[in-house]
Amino acid sequence: MYSKKLKLLTLLAICLTLFSYGQIKIIDNDSKETLHDVKIINSQTNDSLTANSNEYFEILKAGTYILKKAGYFDKVVSLKKDKYYIIALSINPSELNEIIINANHIPKKLKKSTKSIILISLKDIERSNSINFASVLNRTPGIFMQSGALNTNRITIRGIGSRNLFGTAKIRAYFKDIPLTNGSGETNIEDFELASISRFEIIKGTTSSEYGAGLGGTINITPKNAYLNTSSINNDLIIGSFGLTKGIINLNHGTAKNSYSAIYSNTHSDGYRENNKYDRQTFTLSSNHFLTKKDEISFLASYLDLKAFIPSSINESTYINSPKSAVLYMETSSGL
Incomplete structure (x- = not known):
């Protein structure tokens, strides 16, 4: 019996609190969800407050108020101190909210x-x-x-x-x-x-x-990077048909916080057809420097010296009788 009286008194106290001040709840007209960051302006005094995280807001003074929120139409309402209001704001289709585009530049697991x-x-x-x-x-x-x-x-x-x-x-x-x-x-x-x-x-x-x-x-x-605290020298030699030869020298040196890698290659090929020679030298240098646990700086340089011939197209009779013939020449050279 005593617990029932306590519950009634508690309920009565809540009701008196609710109606001692007017209260307002602002919702979306379509989703009926509570809206936050709504600016409430008193049209007489120009006093304003922002509805941030609370679901209900007290009306301390009766009057005419203007409700404003980005992406919604403004709404003018008359409010009293002793009433409870639920006000719905309609979306303004001509005023778009902020659009955020997320890209894959942020590292994430491949499966995600x-x-x-x-x-x-x-x-x-x-x-x-x-x-x-x-x-x-x-x-x-x-x-x-x-x-x-x-x-x-x-x-x-x-x-x-x-x-x-x-x-x-x-x-x-x-x-x-x-x-x-x-x-x-x-x-x-x-x-x-x-x-x-x-x-x-x-x-x-x-x-x-x-x-x-x-x-x-x-x-x-x-590109390849050298391992930390490790030094190595590697070389490869490749020999193939039609005068193909390629040599590669790979130098790597790493300390506790720095790594250096240098790769040189020299490729030559006579090619199957006339005017199909190929000579290329490349040098690639990369280094990484770990300044702190989160900061890193890297350098990359690539040099290319290329002299290459591109054989021209041939007709059917030339392809049958002399498939290796060609006339076109091209030379290119570039660096990064």
Whole structure:
């Protein structure tokens, strides 16, 4: 009996509290959810307060009030001190709220990514020869690389880029966040030394919100870095048909907080056809310096000296009688 009287007294006290001051609750007219960050302005005194986190707000003074919130129509209401109000605000379609776009630049686990991403690890790269990118990329689903010569290649992702006859288009590429795609949309990744790359990250599909207009996708290339507290020297020599020779020297040195890597390569090939010689020298230097636990600075330099001939197209009779003949010449040289 005593507990029932206590409950009645408590309920009566709550009711007296509710009606001693007027109260207001502001909701969305469509979802009926409580709105926050609503500005309440007294039209007579211009006094204002902002409804932040509380669900109910006390009306200390009767009068006419203006309710304002970004993305909603303003509403004018007359309020009294001893009443309880639920006021709904309608969305203003001409005034959009803030739009936030999240991209994949923030590191996250691969299984949580919302895009189709393929990773080609160092182990996968070393399974192939270090002469041509095609043998590495063509084992990846949805990606096809055609190689006419060592310096003429075409990459397509899910068929995008197949209309471009001589080169890679509609696909963006980055070498450690340095763009490799020029202003006309052409991408060349074969100019870099394959032995200096530790990983490919290939995003299949449009990536305009992150990497610019790339209808087919994006190829992110990560160069090799030296291990900390380790020093090593490696060299490779490759000999193949049609006068192919390639030498690679790899120098690595790492301390407790710094790592340095230098890779030099020299490639020569006479080619199968006339005017198909290929001479290339590359030098890639990268270093990483760990300043603090969260701060890191890195340097990257790449030099390329390339002299390459591209054989011209031939007709059917020439292909049958003299398939090695050609007439066209081209020389290129570049550095990063």
